[in-house]
Amino acid sequence: MELDERKRKILQAVIRNYLETGEPVGSRTISKYTDLNLSSATIRNEMADLEELGYILQPHTSAGRIPSDKGYRFYVDSMLEDKEREVVEMKELLLERQDKMERLLQQVVKVLADNTNYATMISAPKPQGNKVKFVQLSQLDDHQILAVIVVEGNVIRNNILEVEERLSEETLLKLNILLNTHLNGLSLNEISLGRIAAMKQQAGIHSDIVGRVIDAVAQAIQVEEDLQIYTSGANNIFRYPELADHQKASELIGTFEEKSGLSDLLQEAQEDENGRGIQVYIGSESPVSSMRDCSVVTATYELEEGMRGTIGIVGPKRMDYDKVINTLKNLQNQLDELYKGKR
Amino acid sequence: MELDERKRKILQAVIRNYLETGEPVGSRTISKYTDLNLSSATIRNEMADLEELGYILQPHTSAGRIPSDKGYRFYVDSMLEDKEREVVEMKELLLERQDKMERLLQQVVKVLADNTNYATMISAPKPQGNKVKFVQLSQLDDHQILAVIVVEGNVIRNNILEVEERLSEETLLKLNILLNTHLNGLSLNEISLGRIAAMKQQAGIHSDIVGRVIDAVAQAIQVEEDLQIYTSGANNIFRYPELADHQKASELIGTFEEKSGLSDLLQEAQEDENGRGIQVYIGSESPVSSMRDCSVVTATYELEEGMRGTIGIVGPKRMDYDKVINTLKNLQNQLDELYKGKR
DNA sequence: TGTTAGCACTCGATGTAGGGGAGTGCTAAC
DNA sequence: GTTAGCACTCCCCTACATCGAGTGCTAACA
Numbered sequence: 001m002e003l004d005e006r007k008r009k010i011l012q013a014v015i016r017n018y019l020e021t022g023e024p025v026g027s028r029t030i031s032k033y034t035d036l037n038l039s040s041a042t043i044r045n046e047m048a049d050l051e052e053l054g055y056i057l058q059p060h061t062s063a064g065r066i067p068s069d070k071g072y073r074f075y076v077d078s079m080l081e082d083k084e085r086e087v088v089e090m091k092e093l094l095l096e097r098q099d100k101m102e103r104l105l106q107q108v109v110k111v112l113a114d115n116t117n118y119a120t121m122i123s124a125p126k127p128q129g130n131k132v133k134f135v136q137l138s139q140l141d142d143h144q145i146l147a148v149i150v151v152e153g154n155v156i157r158n159n160i161l162e163v164e165e166r167l168s169e170e171t172l173l174k175l176n177i178l179l180n181t182h183l184n185g186l187s188l189n190e191i192s193l194g195r196i197a198a199m200k201q202q203a204g205i206h207s208d209i210v211g212r213v214i215d216a217v218a219q220a221i222q223v224e225e226d227l228q229i230y231t232s233g234a235n236n237i238f239r240y241p242e243l244a245d246h247q248k249a250s251e252l253i254g255t256f257e258e259k260s261g262l263s264d265l266l267q268e269a270q271e272d273e274n275g276r277g278i279q280v281y282i283g284s285e286s287p288v289s290s291m292r293d294c295s296v297v298t299a300t301y302e303l304e305e306g307m308r309g310t311i312g313i314v315g316p317k318r319m320d321y322d323k324v325i326n327t328l329k330n331l332q333n334q335l336d337e338l339y340k341g342k343r
Numbered sequence: 344m345e346l347d348e349r350k351r352k353i354l355q356a357v358i359r360n361y362l363e364t365g366e367p368v369g370s371r372t373i374s375k376y377t378d379l380n381l382s383s384a385t386i387r388n389e390m391a392d393l394e395e396l397g398y399i400l401q402p403h404t405s406a407g408r409i410p411s412d413k414g415y416r417f418y419v420d421s422m423l424e425d426k427e428r429e430v431v432e433m434k435e436l437l438l439e440r441q442d443k444m445e446r447l448l449q450q451v452v453k454v455l456a457d458n459t460n461y462a463t464m465i466s467a468p469k470p471q472g473n474k475v476k477f478v479q480l481s482q483l484d485d486h487q488i489l490a491v492i493v494v495e496g497n498v499i500r501n502n503i504l505e506v507e508e509r510l511s512e513e514t515l516l517k518l519n520i521l522l523n524t525h526l527n528g529l530s531l532n533e534i535s536l537g538r539i540a541a542m543k544q545q546a547g548i549h550s551d552i553v554g555r556v557i558d559a560v561a562q563a564i565q566v567e568e569d570l571q572i573y574t575s576g577a578n579n580i581f582r583y584p585e586l587a588d589h590q591k592a593s594e595l596i597g598t599f600e601e602k603s604g605l606s607d608l609l610q611e612a613q614e615d616e617n618g619r620g621i622q623v624y625i626g627s628e629s630p631v632s633s634m635r636d637c638s639v640v641t642a643t644y645e646l647e648e649g650m651r652g653t654i655g656i657v658g659p660k661r662m663d664y665d666k667v668i669n670t671l672k673n674l675q676n677q678l679d680e681l682y683k684g685k686r
Numbered sequence: 687t688g689t690t691a692g693c694a695c696t697c698g699a700t701g702t703a704g705g706g707g708a709g710t711g712c713t714a715a716c
Numbered sequence: 717g718t719t720a721g722c723a724c725t726c727c728c729c730t731a732c733a734t735c736g737a738g739t740g741c742t743a744a745c746a
Contacts, residue, residue, distance in 0.1 A: 026738050039690050044739070062696045062738050136481050140493060148491050148501070150483060156501040158491070234600050238593040250581040253596055257577050369709050382719050387710065405709050405725045 003053075008078075009036060010046050011055055015067045015075045019318045022241070024064030069283040069317070072295070076280050076321055083325060101125075105230045108311070112331065113233025116324055118315035119256065123266040124228040125307035131187045132217060135179045137209075142166050147213050149220040157220035161212050171206065178202055179213060188218060229259045229266070240316040243293060251290035252314075261288045266310040269298035277301075277332060278325055283317055295319050299328040301335045346396075351421075352379060353389050354398055358410045358418045362661045365585075367407030412626040412660070415638070419623045419664055426668060444468075448573045451654070455674065456576025459667055461658035462599065466609040467571040468650035474530045475560060478522045480552075485509050490556050492563040497647075500563035504555050514549065521545055522556060531561065572602045572609070583659040586636055594633035595657075604631045609653040612641035620644075620675060621668055626660055638662050642671040644678045 003011065013034045017025040027043040047065055050056050055071040058064075067075065105122050112120040134150040140160065145167070147159045167175075182199050183191065196214055200207035234256040237243045243252065255261045265288050269279045281287075281296040291314065298312045311331065313324050346354065356377045360368040370386040390408055393399050398414040401407075410418065448465050455463040477493040488504045510518075525542050526534065539557055543550035577599040580586045586595065598604045608631050612622045624630075624639040631639075634657060641655045654674065656667050 024738090028738080040738090041690055041692095041740095042688085045689090048740080058739085060697065062698075062736095064738065134481065134483055134489070136479070136491075138477065138479050138491075140477055140497075144497070146477070146491070146493060146499070148479075148481075148489070150489060154483075154487075154503055156489070156503075158499040158501070160497055160499075231600065235593040235596040238589045238596075244589055246581045246587055249592065250578040253578040253581075257574065257599070367709090371709080383709090384711095384719055384721095385717085388718090391711080401710090403726065405727075407709065 003055075003074075006036065007046055007050060009034060010043060011050055011067075011071060012075065012078075014047070014050075014056055014065055015071060018066055019320060022316075022318055024059055024066050026064035029064070067317075069285070072282045072317055073285075076282065079321060080278070080280075080325070083329075102230075105309075106232075108331070108335075109230050109232035112311070112313065112327065113236060116313060116315070116320075116327060117233070117236050117239060118313050118319060118324070119231070119234045119236050119252075121229055121231040121256070121262050121266065121312045121314070123263065123270075123309045124230070125301075125303045125309040131185055132183045133185075135176070135183055135213065135217065137172055137176055137179070137213065139167060139172060145209070147216050149217050151220060155220075157216070159213075159216040159219075161209065161216070163209065167206070175203065175206060175209065179210070183214075183217065191217070229262050231256050231259070231262070236315075240318075242316055242318075248290075248293060252294070255288060255290045261290070262312070264288070265291075265296065266298065266312055269296075269312065270300050270308065270310045273300050278328060280321070280325075293317065295321075297321065297324045297328060299332055301332050303335060303338070346398075346417075349379065350389055350393060352377060353386060354393055354410075354414060355418065355421075357390070357393075357399055357408055358414060361409055362663060365583075365661055367402055367409050369407035372407070410660075412628070415625045415660055416628075419625065422664060423621070423623075423668070426672075445573075448571075448652075449575075451674070451678075452573050452575035455654070455656065455670065456579060459656060459658070459663075459670060460576070460579050460582060461656050461662060461667070462574070462577045462579050462595075464572055464574040464599070464605050464609065464655045464657070466606065466613075466652045466654075467573070468644075468646045468652040474528055475526045476528075478519070478526055478556065478560065480515055480519055480522070480556065482510060482515060488552070490559050492560050494563060498563075500559070502556075502559040502562075504552065504559070506552065510549070510552075518546065518549060518552065522553070526557075526560065534560070572605050574599050574602070574605070579658075583661075585659055585661075591633075591636060595637070598631060598633045604633070605655070607631070608634075608639065609641065609655055612639075612655065613643050613651065613653045616643050621671060623664070623668075636660065638664075640664065640667045640671060642675055644675050646678060646681070 010030060013030050014025050017029060017033065027040040027047060030043045030047075031038055031040040047056065050071075051058065051065065054068055055074060056065040057068050059066060101124065105124055109120040109122050131152045132149065133152050133154075134148075136148045138146045138148070140146045142165070143162055145161045145163055147161055149157045149159070151157070178199060182195060191214065196211075199214075200210050203210040234253055237249060237252055243249065265281075265286065268287055269281075272279055277300050279298045281291075281298075283295065284292050286292070286294065286296050293316070294314050295317045296312055296314050297319075298310050300308055300310050302308050311328060313319075313328065315324070353373060356373050357368050360372060360376065370383040370390060373386045373390075374381055374383040390399065393414075394401065394408065397411055398417060399408040400411050402409060444467065448467055452463045452465050474495045475492065476495050476497075477491075479491045481489045481491070483489045483503065485508070486505055488506055488510070490502045490504055492500045492502070494500070521542060525538060534557070539554075542557075543553050546553040577596055580592060580595055586592065608624075608629065611630055612624075615622055620643050622639075622641045624634075624641075626638065627635050629635070629637065629639050636659070637657050638660045639655055639657050640662075641653050643651055643653050645651050654671060656662075656671065658667070
């Protein structure tokens with residue numbers, strides 16, 4: 001059964017009211033607040049229908065109604081449709097330009113958390129290519145060689161290798177040329193055992209060093225796999241009583257500190273991404289079990305060519321979806337500007 | 344007034360009992376538990392004295408006694424004296440060797456949190472010298488130069504510089520020699536403006552690149568100033584009701600997420616360090632206000648020559664000081680082994 | 687047929703009273 | 717100096733009554 005106009009209005013009114021107050025809303029409240037001019041009794045009948053349809057539910061017999069996950073879903077979907085046409089116009093978030101990526105991301109989540117009063121997270125932009133761009137060995141001191149590995153997207157990894165004795169300048173030069181000619185432009189899958197064997201052969205007595213460099217290269221590419229996550233405002237969850245009891249709070253805080261769960265969530269959001277760049281997970285829709293009483297809104301952003309990351313906002317199911325989505329769109333724009341301004 | 348032997352025994356018994364149970368302890372309990380063979384009435388008299396002296400206090404008139412900060416301080420101090428002579432013998436913590444420092448530290452706090460059920464943190468080892476060890480420029484592509492800067496203690500920083508056009512091999516070589524001969528072994532204070540001017544002059548038309556590299560060097564040394572902090576088990580605070588109410592929990596979690604407060608605390612602990620390498624801050628002794636209901640135990644460790652960091656454990660004032668201190672000493676030993684095994 | 691007023695009912699929240707118990711301080715006797 | 721005894725205090729738990737918001741149902745109304 002489809003919702004008729006009146007039911008939709010009532011449902012929206014229930015949800016809006018609940019978003020504001022966090023308390024179950026009764027028929028009398030709706031009767032007064034909406035411009036429907038219906039008595040509370042009529043509203044009650046409609047609400048009984050809406051409950052049967054699964055959009056709202058009663059915490060206990062003689063209480064008002066609160067939205068179910070299905071109800072929230074309806075609300076968010078209809079709101080997103082409106083948003084499509086709407087021009088986002090909001091006060092700017094105060095982002096200062098930062099030279100260090102790390103600082104920038106840390107700042108983004110901080111600003112976002114302060115502005116929304118929810119918990120926020122961001123995954124560092126990740127290059128999709130992951131090809132080796134440049135390798136360089138340098139003698140650090142008598143027993144250490146520094147291996148610098150640059151991956152496409154200018155992700156840089158350093159490794160220090162212990163060696164028995166100092167290598168001569170020319171040996172180092174030869175090894176550098178050898179490594180670069182063989183490895184540049186290759187992705188992890190393209191570095192075959194055959195190629196490695198060939199390189200080792202050419203390296204002669206220094207084949208063990210080549211082996212260790214290749215290990216380092218493999219690690220450099222792979223380490224990037226587990227995304228870096230920055231978070232802020234995890235303690236905002238205490239603002240919302242429905243999330244703040246010990247059990248739930250502990251799980252949530254754990255998830256935020258552990259970060260691996262967040263990583264999965266953000267990655268999935270990025271894959272689910274449906275073009276408009278905004279995703280909403282309500283309650284159990286989220287893959288992270290500790291967030292079953294939360295809603296998560298995510299946005300994908302792009303910083304440099306092909307370097308994509310995801311921002312996430314975690315709050316109670318009764319979060320201010322409107323504001324959150326606007327803020328995220330705004331942020332997407334700003335990060336975009338930042339990218340354009342860079343080149 | 345000094346505490347006589349009997350008062351000391353009673354005070355210790357009160358504290359031990361309270362550490363175990365978390366409940367105020369009454370005179371009857373002490374009378375039964377200790378080997379003093381005193382009636383509860385006698386104990387009561389002594390406890391009244393102890394309260395007057397400020398070592399214990401009553402939550403309310405007809406309740407047992409709990410230790411005051413002063414009482415805890417007495418307990419910890421006398422325990423530390425005993426520890427001096429005692430050989431630490433504990434089950435090993437399961438630390439696997441890690442090549443990445445970051446992973447190692449993350450693992451340390453995780454293991455520590457799992458073993459103690461308290462919140463843990465660690466500051467990355469920080470070199471005190473901060474001298475430039477090695478600088479290298481490499482051409483990345485037509486418009487980018489990679490500057491690798493290695494600071495003493497093998498802290499590595501990478502910076503990418505944008506340039507107008509590709510430099511020739513020999514120019515690059517010349518610049519590298521120039522930079523290294525002038526900068527190696529110098530600390531931030533020793534890099535004078537005069538020296539910079541001399542270098543720029545020698546660099547000729549590439550003086551701007553030299554300038555930017557020097558900026559990068561300065562940043563590399565300075566960025567290390569704000570220590571890196573890793574934490575784990577912040578949600579353990581929910582295990583202790585006296586820390587778990589919304590207000591306190593929120594502040595504590597915020598401190599753990601923000602990290603700057605922790606940084607100050609660990610830094611101070613490192614400076615306060617009195618030779619035995621263990622520091623205990625009880626309640627308001629800690630410089631961090633959100634920890635006024637906590638105790639913090641810290642230990643300084645040394646990984647490589649002169650690279651020192653600090654580990655911290657945060658729990659309720661009634662934490663198991665004995666176990667925590669033992670665990671930390673144990674960890675210190677293991678990290679020491681790790682260091683020795685490395686060379 | 688849809689809407690509304692009226693009413694009995696439900697159930698959580700809040701307040702109050704009372705018993706139980708752990709613990710104390712004081713006094714008097716040993 | 718130590719101890720037994722005792723009155724007293726105060727928290728905690730339970731039971732019980734009350735209150736009020738909100739419901740579902742029914743009957744009357746337009």
